[in-house]
Amino acid sequence: MKLGVVLATLCVFASVARAQEDTEKYIRVVQQKPFIKAMRAELMPAFVAGLNETLTSHLGVGVTGRFHITDEWAVAAEYIKYFGKLSSLATDIGDQYQVYPEKHLMDFYAGVNASYVPFVGKFLLFGGPIVYWDTYLLAGGGVTRSNFKNRASGELGLGMRFTLTQFLTVSFELRDYMFTEPWKTTTKFVNDVVFVAGLGLFAPFSHTYKYAK
């Protein structure tokens, strides 16, 4: 009987020690990052919508090819094809005031940009699963084709990227394409602010750490 008690006590200690070992397997002093962008390429097809328009309305489709040099810095080339039309307001103003303001439609934007990630973070979704995300700033330049002429353009933007899997992300961006454009009476500085929603596909499909966990 004594032997039984001793064995049982030993087993309790053994199982508790094993439980502690199991827990320690998952808790590390330095956690590995769950999503690495450095030295990976990203292809992002996107939907684009113009935000600061009243007399015209533009929707577009675009693609951005981005190479992440580090987790913070990346360079990209981008292209947006716009589908623009005059809004009903343009007609209303003509009818109501006999005033016909000049309207220009855009055709495309093509350019390059560099981006920097100042924020990284993680969200709990309703207190449950963890979603990793980052915020990036981008600046660049290119060409906007507006009113049948090419205009040299600057670009500033802000984006948020949510990680879905090791190779798939969803991004939401605000971009401002700036250019000067001659109109009939004056030359205007145009801010073309657009909302971009894109799906990022990363290659290689995952990052392999040099050392084991």
Added chain:
Amino acid sequence: MRRILVCVMMLLGSGFAWAKTGLTDAPSIRHQQLLRKARHELTPAIGATMNDIYCRNMLIQLGYVYHITDWIGVGAEFSYGVGFKTALTSQIESEVTRDPEWLEKNAGAKYQLGRTGLNILALAKAAIVPFSGKIVLFRNFGAYVDFHVNLGGGLAMVKGYGGLDDSTTYAVLVGGGFRFFPMNWWSVNLDVSDYMVPRVLNRAATGTPTEKKFTQNPAFLFGVSFFMPTAPGRGN
């Protein structure tokens, strides 16, 4: 001996069970700082409506929310708006003023485009926080952050400019934004709120007001929230 074996097997089994539930049933965050649950939030904010056709509205706002849980709260907000002409309004006014037909009837006068703007919004709202978490800024500075959605409705007072009448109507609010917590008793807020208000938007040059429409008035708001009690609770 059999009894001993049974006893040992049971103990080993219970040990494994304990080890497994120790991780799988654990919350995503242990002892989470509950930055909103059972706290009052008072938010002064300032902002402006965007993409307006005839009248841009600057808004000064005071909001209050009581957070019942960490992810849902109820409250109210009061906004006072001041209207300014947009560039399009100025352009139309100057072109109509130069129109010979209009000048013939209104010699020496300057045309004023009749338009409306948001004056007062008094709304009740529900604030939902689907996402909350942490950020690291420049690999150095940590802060808490959340994304919230506001849904509400209430009273709107519409101000008429250029000869259009004031009116009182209802407003519907759909909005969302981010709260950044540099410390756990205050936050910096960036919000976009769409105040949907039925109103006559403008009056044609002939003097006839246009039909009443359900207008969307998205506004960008910058605010600072103060939380009470100042110390947040803790989760399990």
